[in-house]
Amino acid sequence: MDAFFHQVIAGLATGGIYASLALALVMIYQATHLINFAQGEMAMFATYIAWTLVEAGMPYWAAFFLTVAFAFVFGVVIERIVIRPVENAPVLAVVVVFIALLVILNSVTGWIYTYTIKTFPSPFPAEPIFGKYLTSHQGGAIAVTLVVLLLLFAFFRYTPLGLAMRAAAQNPESSRLVGIRVGWMLALGWGLASAIGAVAGVMVAPIVYLDPNMMGGVLLYAFAAALVGGVDSPGGAVFGGFLVGVLENVLGAFVIGNELKLAVALVLIIGVLVVRPSGFFGKVLVTRV
Amino acid sequence: MALLEISSLHASYGLTRVLHGISFGMEEGTITTLLGANGAGKTTTLRALCAMVRTEGEIRFGGQRIDGRATEDIVRLGVAHVPDGRGTFVNLTTEENLRLGAYTRKDKGAVEEDLARVYGYFPRLKERREQQAGTLSGGEQQMLAVSRALMLRPKLMLLDEPSFGLAPLIVGELFGILRAVNAKERVSMLVVEQNAAMALDLADHAYLIETGRVVLSGTADEIKRNDAVRRSYLGY
Ligand SMILES: Nc1ncnc2c1ncn2[C@@H]1O[C@H](COP(=O)(O)OP(=O)(O)OP(=O)(O)O)[C@@H](O)[C@H]1O
Ligand SMILES: [Mg+2]
Numbered sequence: 001m002d003a004f005f006h007q008v009i010a011g012l013a014t015g016g017i018y019a020s021l022a023l024a025l026v027m028i029y030q031a032t033h034l035i036n037f038a039q040g041e042m043a044m045f046a047t048y049i050a051w052t053l054v055e056a057g058m059p060y061w062a063a064f065f066l067t068v069a070f071a072f073v074f075g076v077v078i079e080r081i082v083i084r085p086v087e088n089a090p091v092l093a094v095v096v097v098f099i100a101l102l103v104i105l106n107s108v109t110g111w112i113y114t115y116t117i118k119t120f121p122s123p124f125p126a127e128p129i130f131g132k133y134l135t136s137h138q139g140g141a142i143a144v145t146l147v148v149l150l151l152l153f154a155f156f157r158y159t160p161l162g163l164a165m166r167a168a169a170q171n172p173e174s175s176r177l178v179g180i181r182v183g184w185m186l187a188l189g190w191g192l193a194s195a196i197g198a199v200a201g202v203m204v205a206p207i208v209y210l211d212p213n214m215m216g217g218v219l220l221y222a223f224a225a226a227l228v229g230g231v232d233s234p235g236g237a238v239f240g241g242f243l244v245g246v247l248e249n250v251l252g253a254f255v256i257g258n259e260l261k262l263a264v265a266l267v268l269i270i271g272v273l274v275v276r277p278s279g280f281f282g283k284v285l286v287t288r289v
Numbered sequence: 290m291a292l293l294e295i296s297s298l299h300a301s302y303g304l305t306r307v308l309h310g311i312s313f314g315m316e317e318g319t320i321t322t323l324l325g326a327n328g329a330g331k332t333t334t335l336r337a338l339c340a341m342v343r344t345e346g347e348i349r350f351g352g353q354r355i356d357g358r359a360t361e362d363i364v365r366l367g368v369a370h371v372p373d374g375r376g377t378f379v380n381l382t383t384e385e386n387l388r389l390g391a392y393t394r395k396d397k398g399a400v401e402e403d404l405a406r407v408y409g410y411f412p413r414l415k416e417r418r419e420q421q422a423g424t425l426s427g428g429e430q431q432m433l434a435v436s437r438a439l440m441l442r443p444k445l446m447l448l449d450e451p452s453f454g455l456a457p458l459i460v461g462e463l464f465g466i467l468r469a470v471n472a473k474e475r476v477s478m479l480v481v482e483q484n485a486a487m488a489l490d491l492a493d494h495a496y497l498i499e500t501g502r503v504v505l506s507g508t509a510d511e512i513k514r515n516d517a518v519r520r521s522y523l524g525y
Pocket of ligand 1: 302305307325326327328329330331332333334
């Protein structure tokens, strides 16, 4: 029982990270109806920036916030320069652009930093909190995730800019008619998604270690999370993230073993697509005509 | 000075040309109506004014050229469009829809007053303020579209069939409200309306459009007395 409890809590810690990345995917999906396959590599690249800053002697939290700011700008720039030109292109063309972005980021990072695995520092103390159940890094990652999720929720729910971003994602034409600069809202969305991804990357790096392929598995879990929750539902993505994290850990520890953990994500993805394509919280749009 | 001057406006959807050189104008503070059969190009004319279709020709608003500018910049000059089909943000609440109408305004205090004011005009909307706007009835969404436009405190309102789907009693009320807003706040209005009789009662001026051209213009009273208009649009 104890071991089970331990796995559940560990699952919540990684689940929070999947939830963040899934949320980033959902944000882009809501605005563009496309899944950004490069979301994980963007997060990985930002994590390397954080590592560089810390190695250069910058205090951890300063490096953290600078990295998040960098990731935000990076997301905006990518939208403006890479995505904007293919805005009206066929879906397949855009998917190719996403995959190109993924490959380019991966190889550029490998070229700059090499593919050698590096350790990444955790800002949280080494001794466990809450007795044996939770390492401080796990506890800290959960806390950071929750803060990010709350901030995002408050931003979208209570600020005029957040409202405008939701409006632009849902109804671009009506948004223009109330004066919203829809193109910039999209770019902002990319910036936010990229910033969230950076937080996820920095939080997961002490666990999976830093290397250019570190986000491959994480992104797969995030896909699964987004699909389980319903790819157009931010709340669903968060729920899905925690669920996938717990399932991965519990099944990995007691049922299928660690080697097959990634299969959990794949089974979930296929299972959801076959059984319930709109996910648990996917919207059945309520509209009148 | 003329608030709006349109000269030889052409508009097309893809390769299909729909407006063939429309010219008309309207004075500040007035209400003008565009009449015409289905497919004449009324909606397209309103869309052309806010750069929602590709156009050629000249559009001046308050003396400035606005053709070629982006929709969101034209809105910032004070042009509010109640679009054909209502343009509801279906997943947002009624109140969020209204707040979006005031998105470009800086005077946040006055926005709260205006919110109270449109709720005064349409108490229905106040009752439904937290409801998802996509679940409002068609008539309620029409009230919402007009209210959203009012939230801009516009100089010019473009109204595309504002009475569409409204019960006769509510249409009367809506037109009363439009008249009051026009009189009290000197908001100019360009109205497209199926109900030609009501539109001509509301308006000062009228233009008749046929297949993308203005074929008749005059004061509302003159147009009302025109035989052809009476036969085709007023039905007596
Ligand atoms: N998106 C579009 N693509 C192609 N043609 C269009 C499009 N929208 C309108 N048209 C055509 O343009 C012409 C004018 O349409 P418009 O909607 O301006 O007419 P209207 O005067 O508003 O008619 P109604 O009274 O029925 O609303 C019509 O012949 C219509 O078929
Ligand atoms: Mg029309």
